[in-house]
Amino acid sequence: xxxxxxxxxxALAACAAPAAPPQGGPAGTFPRTMILPQAGDQWSFQVDxxxxxxxxxxxxxxxxxxxxxIGPSGRPVTRITHPRDPHTHAHHLSLWxxxxxxAGSNFWEHLRSPARIVHDHVTKIEDGDPASxxxxxxxxxxxxKLLLLDERTWTLxxxxxTIGAHGHGEFTLDLALKLTPAAPTLTLGKSxxxxxxxxxxxxxxxxxxxxxxxxxxxxxxxxxxxxHRRARWCDYSGQAAPGEVNGxxxxxHPGNPNHPSYFHVRGDGWIGSSLTFxxxxxxxxEKPLTLRYRFLVHRGGADPKRLDAEWESWxxx
Numbered sequence: 001x002x003x004x005x006x007x008x009x010x011a012l013a014a015c016a017a018p019a020a021p022p023q024g025g026p027a028g029t030f031p032r033t034m035i036l037p038q039a040g041d042q043w044s045f046q047v048d049x050x051x052x053x054x055x056x057x058x059x060x061x062x063x064x065x066x067x068x069x070i071g072p073s074g075r076p077v078t079r080i081t082h083p084r085d086p087h088t089h090a091h092h093l094s095l096w097x098x099x100x101x102x103a104g105s106n107f108w109e110h111l112r113s114p115a116r117i118v119h120d121h122v123t124k125i126e127d128g129d130p131a132s133x134x135x136x137x138x139x140x141x142x143x144x145k146l147l148l149l150d151e152r153t154w155t156l157x158x159x160x161x162t163i164g165a166h167g168h169g170e171f172t173l174d175l176a177l178k179l180t181p182a183a184p185t186l187t188l189g190k191s192x193x194x195x196x197x198x199x200x201x202x203x204x205x206x207x208x209x210x211x212x213x214x215x216x217x218x219x220x221x222x223x224x225x226x227x228h229r230r231a232r233w234c235d236y237s238g239q240a241a242p243g244e245v246n247g248x249x250x251x252x253h254p255g256n257p258n259h260p261s262y263f264h265v266r267g268d269g270w271i272g273s274s275l276t277f278x279x280x281x282x283x284x285x286e287k288p289l290t291l292r293y294r295f296l297v298h299r300g301g302a303d304p305k306r307l308d309a310e311w312e313s314w315x316x317x
Contacts, residue, residue: 095199147182154175181288199269204238205267216304222265
């Protein structure tokens with residue numbers, strides 16, 4: 001039995017003992033890539049303490065979106081709305097998810113429709129290399145009736161070897177999306193608008209900045225890419241900063257319905273993957289719709305061999 005006088009000393013020693021290192025690494029270390037909650041239902045995607053992109057989902061917005069999206073030049077590679085027609089294209093929210101016909105409701109053009117994609121809650125954030133966030137959202141029609149339950153996971157993977165002196169570099173942003181109807185079945189109508197899209201910076205557009213649109217079939221710019229053409233990927237590249245070209249490519253996964261996707265592109269600065277261009281898609285509660293897309297933000301113009309290799313590697317995941 002310990003002498004009574006030793007008991008207080010042992011208690012003090014226990015209190016003074018250093019805390020065990022947190023799980024996942026030694027004390028004092030932290031991931032280079034982190035997703036940090038901000039006020040107003042926003043999340044900052046940061047690499048080495050510098051924001052590379054931001055997810056915006058506050059209740060004042062018609063749907064969640066990413067803005068800004070910073071390219072390797074250190075400047076945004078996307079913008080909100082059309083550079084020459086800002087009012088009627090206010091639904092072009094940088095990088096977003098939406099669809100023009102969900103059981104008859106328009107979740108694409110919020111000025112023409114009261115339907116909204118409403119952020120619900122975050123279920124998980126994982127910091128590290130890569131970092132990811134899983135989010136729940138609700139697709140509500142104009143009468144606030146629930147049409148779709150939405151679970152989306154966004155994953156940021158920096159390409160660390162490409163980071164410049166200004167602290168930004170190339171990266172991929174991956175989307176895993178699951179859409180579950182509230183009713184037993186639901187139809188996504190035939191449309192060339194939806195499911196994912198990106199509007200590039202004005203200086204990157206082919207009309208306003210002399211940029212270039214390219215797909216994996218070697219078709220170039222709106223003249224060759226429209227009317228809509230199928231492709232595994234489509235890239236929009238142009239001058240993001242004086243004398244510095246950046247680009248953003250959108251990849252369609254072979255597991256998606258109707259792959260390879262039709263793409264809707266415009267010389268005024270946007271590309272979108274048209275999931276239901278040919279025909280409607282019916283989904284059910286028992287078999288939700290699952291989709292995967294990848295955005296690659298890169299330095300320089302589109303390199304077809306590199307983008308083909310990127311798609312090949314990602315498509316096997």
